[in-house]
Amino acid sequence: MTGPEGAPTTEKSWLDVVREALYGMAAHDMSRAALRTRASMEHLFILITMGDLLGIPILPPYYSLRLLPYVVPQISTWKRRMLREKDVADAMF
Amino acid sequence: MSLKEVMLQHPERRYIMFGGGGGVGKTTFSAATAYWLASQGKKVLVFSVDPQASLTDIFKRDIFGKGPVQIMNNLWAQEIDADTHIRTYQQEVRQKILDMYGLPKVPEEIENYIQAASAEPAMEESAIFDAVVDVVMKGDYDYYIYDLVPLGHALYYLSMAKVYDEWINKITKLREEMREYEEMVSRLRHEKVTEQDQILNELLYIKNRINTSARILTDKTKTGFFFVVIPEAMVINDTRKAAQTFAQFDVPIAGYVVNRVIPRELLGQNIPEYLRRRIAMQDQHMADLHAAFGERILALVPEMERDVTGLGMIEKLAATMFA
Numbered sequence: 001m002t003g004p005e006g007a008p009t010t011e012k013s014w015l016d017v018v019r020e021a022l023y024g025m026a027a028h029d030m031s032r033a034a035l036r037t038r039a040s041m042e043h044l045f046i047l048i049t050m051g052d053l054l055g056i057p058i059l060p061p062y063y064s065l066r067l068l069p070y071v072v073p074q075i076s077t078w079k080r081r082m083l084r085e086k087d088v089a090d091a092m093f
Numbered sequence: 094m095s096l097k098e099v100m101l102q103h104p105e106r107r108y109i110m111f112g113g114g115g116g117v118g119k120t121t122f123s124a125a126t127a128y129w130l131a132s133q134g135k136k137v138l139v140f141s142v143d144p145q146a147s148l149t150d151i152f153k154r155d156i157f158g159k160g161p162v163q164i165m166n167n168l169w170a171q172e173i174d175a176d177t178h179i180r181t182y183q184q185e186v187r188q189k190i191l192d193m194y195g196l197p198k199v200p201e202e203i204e205n206y207i208q209a210a211s212a213e214p215a216m217e218e219s220a221i222f223d224a225v226v227d228v229v230m231k232g233d234y235d236y237y238i239y240d241l242v243p244l245g246h247a248l249y250y251l252s253m254a255k256v257y258d259e260w261i262n263k264i265t266k267l268r269e270e271m272r273e274y275e276e277m278v279s280r281l282r283h284e285k286v287t288e289q290d291q292i293l294n295e296l297l298y299i300k301n302r303i304n305t306s307a308r309i310l311t312d313k314t315k316t317g318f319f320f321v322v323i324p325e326a327m328v329i330n331d332t333r334k335a336a337q338t339f340a341q342f343d344v345p346i347a348g349y350v351v352n353r354v355i356p357r358e359l360l361g362q363n364i365p366e367y368l369r370r371r372i373a374m375q376d377q378h379m380a381d382l383h384a385a386f387g388e389r390i391l392a393l394v395p396e397m398e399r400d401v402t403g404l405g406m407i408e409k410l411a412a413t414m415f416a
Contacts, residue, residue: 031281034277038271048267060256070292071292
């Protein structure tokens with residue numbers, strides 16, 4: 001276990017673990033906030049491209065079809081979210 | 094200057110368009126111009142962007158949805174079949190969804206969306222708009238003659254390019270911001286940078302398509318846009334208004350061609366009062382036209398004694414247009 005070449009690696013990975021834990025605690029909230037903003041933007045994006053799904057035509061449909069394949073997985077969560085929010089603007093900002 | 098002189102002086106104008114209200118002779122003039130240019134040894138494609146295309150009738154050949162069809166030496170004609178184009182396109186979108194997610198069939202909600210989107214009124218115009226980019230980008234011909242839709246639609250077609258462009262710019266920006274957040278999360282988590290945003294790539298592709306089309310419509314050196322008018326009060330008023338709007342969209346108006354002018358020689362013959370009155374009416378409107386457009390009136394084309402269909406009549410018409 002503590003061989004001549006094993007020791008430094010263990011030590012380094014142990015330090016890494018501590019560093020990552022400390023860094024992670026600080027960064028976790030930030031990355032969560034960033035992901036949340038990112039998700040809101042994703043929903044805004046789908047709203048302006050696929051608004052027809054909720055009855056709000058915004059984008060010329062010919063080109064929104066081009067984008068459709070990429071947003072297939074998001075569509076169901078997006079609809080739920082749009083219907084949950086009291087105000088669509090809440091979802092945007 | 095005559096229409097012939099304008100054409101000969103500007104060989105760099107590869108994209109020729111005839112615009113005007115419904116039934117003034119846009120298709121006829123497109124066909125005649127294509128015929129004349131082809132007989133001058135230029136390789137010409139005349140194509141229709143009108144869902145109610147009538148090049149088939151004019152050339153007496155069924156060309157609808159068949160791609161470029163050769164009519165005679167140097168002359169090809171094409172009518173874009175928007176419906177088939179849309180159906181093929183829908184199928185491509187479905188296939189892409191199936192391939193991307195390994196699904197056996199398109200989810201119902203998504204299928205409904207595909208169906209609903211295709212029923213929108215703008216779908217047909219957009220599909221043709223998009224198909225035109227393919228036609229023109231190939232660049233196989235010396236001249237492209239656009240047989241345009243009537244004025245209202247043509248304006249819509251033009252404004253669409255501007256709206257699309259602004260719209261795409263906005264969502265591209267949003268998409269780029271989204272990407273910044275994604276990269277930030279990746280950095281915080283010590284992950285590799287995420288793979289390329291495919292949606293952003295698609296948006297850039299769409300933007301490029303729209304710009305190509307809009308650039309041609311508003312290119313002052315390569316495009317010649319001619320208005321077709323007939324000496325009637327309402328048509329003249331509409332044309333005057335449309336000319337202003339087109340100018341706002343930076344469409345370079347190359348001149349005006351007057352169609353359906355009753356030959357004045359008839360006055361020397363024994364003709365009924367009815368015809369005399371119509372000639373007097375046209376004289377008055379011709380004076381209005383000269384006052385409004387003056388030197389920019391490039392040709393007066395007489396009312397023909399019969400329908401302009403078939404190459405024989407087209408040749409006859411081209412001879413008077415490009416006298």
